[in-house]
Amino acid sequence: MVRALLVRGMLAGLLAGLLAALFAGLVGEPALDGGIAYEDALAAAAGEEAGVAPVSRGVQSTVGLAVGFVIYGVAVGGILALVCATAQGRLGALSARATVVVVAAVGFVAAVLVPFIKYPANPPAASADDTIGLRTGLFVVVVAVSVGLAVGATVLARRLSATLGWWNAVLAAAGGYLVLVVLVGVLLPTIAETPADFPAAVLYDFRLASLGGHLVLWTALALVFAELVDRATRPAAAALR
Amino acid sequence: MSQAAAEPRPVAIPAPIPLREIAPWALFAGVVLLALLYLVGMDQGATSVFSGEVLHEFVHDGRHLLGFPCH
Ligand SMILES: [Zn+2]
Numbered sequence: 098m099v100r101a102l103l104v105r106g107m108l109a110g111l112l113a114g115l116l117a118a119l120f121a122g123l124v125g126e127p128a129l130d131g132g133i134a135y136e137d138a139l140a141a142a143a144g145e146e147a148g149v150a151p152v153s154r155g156v157q158s159t160v161g162l163a164v165g166f167v168i169y170g171v172a173v174g175g176i177l178a179l180v181c182a183t184a185q186g187r188l189g190a191l192s193a194r195a196t197v198v199v200v201a202a203v204g205f206v207a208a209v210l211v212p213f214i215k216y217p218a219n220p221p222a223a224s225a226d227d228t229i230g231l232r233t234g235l236f237v238v239v240v241a242v243s244v245g246l247a248v249g250a251t252v253l254a255r256r257l258s259a260t261l262g263w264w265n266a267v268l269a270a271a272g273g274y275l276v277l278v279v280l281v282g283v284l285l286p287t288i289a290e291t292p293a294d295f296p297a298a299v300l301y302d303f304r305l306a307s308l309g310g311h312l313v314l315w316t317a318l319a320l321v322f323a324e325l326v327d328r329a330t331r332p333a334a335a336a337l338r
Numbered sequence: 339m340s341q342a343a344a345e346p347r348p349v350a351i352p353a354p355i356p357l358r359e360i361a362p363w364a365l366f367a368g369v370v371l372l373a374l375l376y377l378v379g380m381d382q383g384a385t386s387v388f389s390g391e392v393l394h395e396f397v398h399d400g401r402h403l404l405g406f407p408c409h
Contacts, residue, residue, distance in 0.1 A: 098355055099363040118400070125403045132402075152395035165378050165400020172374040179364050179371075186354035193352045209405070218405035232407035233384035307403050330352065 101329060102178045109322035110174020111167055117314035118166035125306035126158050131299035132220030139222065166314070174318055177201060181326070187255065189263050194327040201319035207247035207274075209311045212239045215282045218307035220299055225290045232288060242281050250274040379406035 152161060177200060185196045216236050224232065254270035261269065291300060379401060381387050382394035401408050
């Protein structure tokens with residue numbers, strides 16, 4: 098049962114990753130090129146010679162982009178499947194299909210949207226090279242804390258539902274998550290490294306494209322996985338319809 | 339939940355999978371899946387499991403557009 102869910106989740110993630118890579122290639126690459134153009138202009142002004150890149154821009158922006166998104170999609174799809182295996186039948190009257198959609202929505206908010214608001218995606222050359230360690234560490238912390246709080250809020254909502262009913266229980270738990278995650282966001286250090294003359298339109302377009310790519314990936318993942326889960330359980334479910 | 343059996347329910351509520359059954363999968367598959375996320379999002383950046391920069395350079399655009407910290 099767990100194995101069947103895991104395979105379907107990773108398969109849905111593969112499809113979602115390809116779809117999101119297509120979106121990222123069409124919408125995100127122009128903004129990413131804007132960052133590289135700024136970087137090249139800086140290097141040219143400093144009189145630096147362009148070095149030999151180990152991977153060409155043509156490969157990076159096509160095959161590399163797709164492979165990156167597909168690996169991310171497969172990994173997130175597998176993790177979503179493991180969480181859904183745990184959640185299904187434990188979240189009130191939700192069907193297996195509805196469980197997938199709810200878990201994916203909570204996952205998107207906790208693992209992508211909230212971390213993005215604190216530490217948004219950056220195009221090339223918009224960050225300082227020597228702070229990569231700090232930026233990576235803080236990013237991992239905000240994702241881990243946000244996901245941990247969301248898991249805690251879900252468990253709390255389940256407990257409270259017995260006395261408050263699901264509507265009020267979910268409102269109370271979501272409110273608790275929001276208060277704590279905002280507090281964590283305020284306490285964590287701010288990173289403001291974008292050079293003053295970095296093109297604002299490039300930064301804006303890049304961040305919007307990054308969030309859009311995640312939205313495409315997580316939506317496609319949730320809907321495809323939900324359909325696969327529904328099909329797998331249909332013979333049993335049909336008897337109850 | 340307490341409705342009479344004669345009344346058809348609109349949706350089928352799945353039976354919970356015992357946690358004992360999920361635990362080994364969550365442990366082994368979970369570690370592999372998180373390792374994949376690490377490789378695509380972080381390796382050859384702040385920390386390196388594989389030396390060099392070819393992996394970083396190959397998935398570079400995905401790393402930026404997926405929101406992972408890079409350059
Ligand atoms: Zn970079």
